[in-house]
Amino acid sequence: MIEVLFIPPGATVQDLGRDGYWSQGLGRAGVMDALSHGIANMLLGNGEDAATLEIPLTPARFRFRQAGAFALAGAACGATLAGRPLPRVWAGMADEGEVLELGPMASGARTYLALPGGIDVPAVLGSRSTQLREGFGGLEGRVLAAGDLLRAAADTAPLPLAGFSLTMPALRAPGVAEIELRALPAAEHGDFAPASREAFWTTSYAVSQQSNRQGYRLEGEPLAYAASGELRSHGIAPGIVQVPGGGQPIIQLADSATMGGYPKIAAVIEPDLWRIAQARPGDRLRFRRVTLAEAAEAARAQQESLAGLRAELEAFRVRQGGWQ
Amino acid sequence: MPDAKLSMIGSRAVLFQPSCPFDLANQQRIWAVADEAATWKGVREAVPGMTNVTLLLDHVPTELDRIEKDLTALWESGIRKQVEGRLLAIDMAYDGPHLAEVAEMTGLPVDKVVRLHAAPEYTVYAVGSHAGYCYLGGLDPRLETPRRKVPLPRLPGGSLSLAGLQTGVSASAGPSGWNTIGSTGLSFFDPGRSPAALLRPGDRIRFNPVEVKA
Amino acid sequence: MFDKQDLTRLLDAMRAHGVGTLEIEGGDMFLRLVLPAGPAPAAAARTQPATATAAARSPDIGRFLPRGSDDGLPALAPGDAVRTGELLGYVAQGAVRAALTAPADGTIASQIPEPGTLFGHGDTVLTLETKP
Numbered sequence: 313m314i315e316v317l318f319i320p321p322g323a324t325v326q327d328l329g330r331d332g333y334w335s336q337g338l339g340r341a342g343v344m345d346a347l348s349h350g351i352a353n354m355l356l357g358n359g360e361d362a363a364t365l366e367i368p369l370t371p372a373r374f375r376f377r378q379a380g381a382f383a384l385a386g387a388a389c390g391a392t393l394a395g396r397p398l399p400r401v402w403a404g405m406a407d408e409g410e411v412l413e414l415g416p417m418a419s420g421a422r423t424y425l426a427l428p429g430g431i432d433v434p435a436v437l438g439s440r441s442t443q444l445r446e447g448f449g450g451l452e453g454r455v456l457a458a459g460d461l462l463r464a465a466a467d468t469a470p471l472p473l474a475g476f477s478l479t480m481p482a483l484r485a486p487g488v489a490e491i492e493l494r495a496l497p498a499a500e501h502g503d504f505a506p507a508s509r510e511a512f513w514t515t516s517y518a519v520s521q522q523s524n525r526q527g528y529r530l531e532g533e534p535l536a537y538a539a540s541g542e543l544r545s546h547g548i549a550p551g552i553v554q555v556p557g558g559g560q561p562i563i564q565l566a567d568s569a570t571m572g573g574y575p576k577i578a579a580v581i582e583p584d585l586w587r588i589a590q591a592r593p594g595d596r597l598r599f600r601r602v603t604l605a606e607a608a609e610a611a612r613a614q615q616e617s618l619a620g621l622r623a624e625l626e627a628f629r630v631r632q633g634g635w636q
Numbered sequence: 637m638p639d640a641k642l643s644m645i646g647s648r649a650v651l652f653q654p655s656c657p658f659d660l661a662n663q664q665r666i667w668a669v670a671d672e673a674a675t676w677k678g679v680r681e682a683v684p685g686m687t688n689v690t691l692l693l694d695h696v697p698t699e700l701d702r703i704e705k706d707l708t709a710l711w712e713s714g715i716r717k718q719v720e721g722r723l724l725a726i727d728m729a730y731d732g733p734h735l736a737e738v739a740e741m742t743g744l745p746v747d748k749v750v751r752l753h754a755a756p757e758y759t760v761y762a763v764g765s766h767a768g769y770c771y772l773g774g775l776d777p778r779l780e781t782p783r784r785k786v787p788l789p790r791l792p793g794g795s796l797s798l799a800g801l802q803t804g805v806s807a808s809a810g811p812s813g814w815n816t817i818g819s820t821g822l823s824f825f826d827p828g829r830s831p832a833a834l835l836r837p838g839d840r841i842r843f844n845p846v847e848v849k850a
Numbered sequence: 851m852f853d854k855q856d857l858t859r860l861l862d863a864m865r866a867h868g869v870g871t872l873e874i875e876g877g878d879m880f881l882r883l884v885l886p887a888g889p890a891p892a893a894a895a896r897t898q899p900a901t902a903t904a905a906a907r908s909p910d911i912g913r914f915l916p917r918g919s920d921d922g923l924p925a926l927a928p929g930d931a932v933r934t935g936e937l938l939g940y941v942a943q944g945a946v947r948a949a950l951t952a953p954a955d956g957t958i959a960s961q962i963p964e965p966g967t968l969f970g971h972g973d974t975v976l977t978l979e980t981k982p
Contacts, residue, residue, distance in 0.1 A: 388922025542800030547690025
């Protein structure tokens with residue numbers, strides 16, 4: 313069990329999201345960076361849907377009320393445990409009374425804290441994700457604050473004593489300043505002026521300060537929508553890039569509205585949503601057009617990569633077990 | 637591609653938008669298409685929108701043509717879900733921040749905007765945007781307005797808004813790109829209730845103006 | 851997984867430590883190396899160390915990965931002061947990075963191995979100078 317000593321408002325308990333209520337207008341919520349969340353869970357031997365704590369703002373401090381295992385994955389934040397520096401991806405033990413401290417995130421925008429078995433909060437409508445708008449799920453439907461206690465759902469996790477880390481995919485291609493997002497053209501793509509379509513696929517867009525779990529507002533070449541008339545409201549999914557009248561794109565994300573009607577130019581593919589989650593205000597995004605076949609291949613490749621990681625972790629546990 | 641009815645809105649989400657007038661008969665066809673598509677293998681959820689259906693799939697689709705063909709066939713078969721749902725009377729204060737703006741945009745005096753808005757019996761066409769929010773059909777076309785160029789970041793729950801030929805009441809606080817003209821205290825979504833959403837497609841609403849303040 | 855250079859290094863290590871048989875198992879790989887029995891290596895002249903030392907031993911079989919590449923930590927250098935339990939680097943196999951930690955408070959008294967250097971479980975990766 314850990315106690316929150318200090319945390320800026322914004323951290324929420326999330327799992328992979330609340331499925332099945334889209335028709336009632338309830339968004340999926342869930343982690344913004346499913347990759348880091350999944351890896352933090354994997355490091356502790358948790359199922360991928362175990363709840364973690366999504367931490368978008370630091371500094372933050374936690375005290376271990378009891379000795380226990382924990383894992384961190386996501387943005388580097390100068391994490392220390394009892395003053396000992398931790399890497400940005402880590403699974404290890406903490407002694408009773410030790411303080412886990414997270415510092416400023418220089419690059420990357422979110423880190424995930426996992427506990428054995430997942431963070432123990434009640435499941436509401438089938439999920440432990442927090443619905444901030446509706447005020448339920450996760451920890452009492454709200455962001456965390458000093459004094460909150462987080463319990464682990466399991467007593468232990470299979471961990472080598474000294475702890476370990478994992479190589480994770482890089483946010484950016486080597487030597488490239490921009491974060492590349494693969495995307496499919498969406499319904500109104502053809503209704504944007506040719507120069508705008510060109511700008512969208514070839515120039516970069518900066519993440520503005522108005523970027524959060526609902527969506528990221530971007531700044532760059534304005535996009536001119538050439539058709540007229542209001543679109544009828546329809547379902548929207550995380551990753552959809554809408555362009556309201558002002559011409560600046562918005563990427564809708566985990567806590568976005570479940571329906572909307574602004575023109576849609578593209579949809580970022582699911583395997584790249586985690587990259588958006590790790591983009592900070594000021595970071596530049598570049599959209600790369602892909603085909604449906606490439607999107608399917610990207611999903612398959614990501615699944616295969618995760619399966620490979622699971623196998624390597626299992627082999628590691630076997631080796632460690634053999635040496636004890 | 638203006639004629640293509642199917643488009644991607646995510647790697648695993650497709651939007652089916654047949655061209656048709658925006659009316660109850662077509663929306664009833666949409667309800668039927670959504671109900672049927674929800675039973676198809678590989679479809680996780682089918683969500684009716686305003687004369688459109690969004691499908692969430694299990695996997696990235698490899699045969700978009702197939703899906704478009706099946707949905708089009710279903711649509712063109714003309715099946716309709718003729719539901720007469722419950723009728724709910726809702727007390728509404730017409731006191732929203734954009735009431736005067738809507739009067740200006742429509743060229744109508746404020747009290748006429750209120751009368752025209754409160755006159756019809758609205759049908760819930762779709763539930764979405766946020767939990768419990770009902771998209772209502774039946775808005776008087778004289779009240780048609782464009783969406784706001786810049787959405788407002790936060791409006792309280794119970795806000796009555798309109799844009800295009802659509803109108804609805806928000807169920808919780810949040811951003812909105814529509815023009816807000818009123819407010820109510822009714823609860824449209826409760827996770828403790830089953831179903832959690834108060835209203836379903838096919839239910840009907842009548843607004844009872846209890847105050848007018850532009 | 852192991853190339854000729856790796857095997858040569860392993861065999862040299864075996865000779866240096868007087869190990870006759872080495873078995874390595876991991877994932878779907880099994881390797882056994884056997885050295886023919888020969889004269890015991892000459893005992894190295896042991897001088898009494900002026901200060902106490904402690905060895906940071908490899909927690910796994912794998913290749914050394916230094917701190918500070920992509921983990922958000924500063925790189926480690928000889929002479930750096932470290933605390934008990936502090937992460938000094940990794941011994942990695944594939945994506946898994948076993949943590950090499952300081953066995954005691956002290957300062958780094960050896961060179962940091964080249965990235966990619968192969969270590970067996972229990973091998974000394976770094977030496978620390980500690981208070982006697």
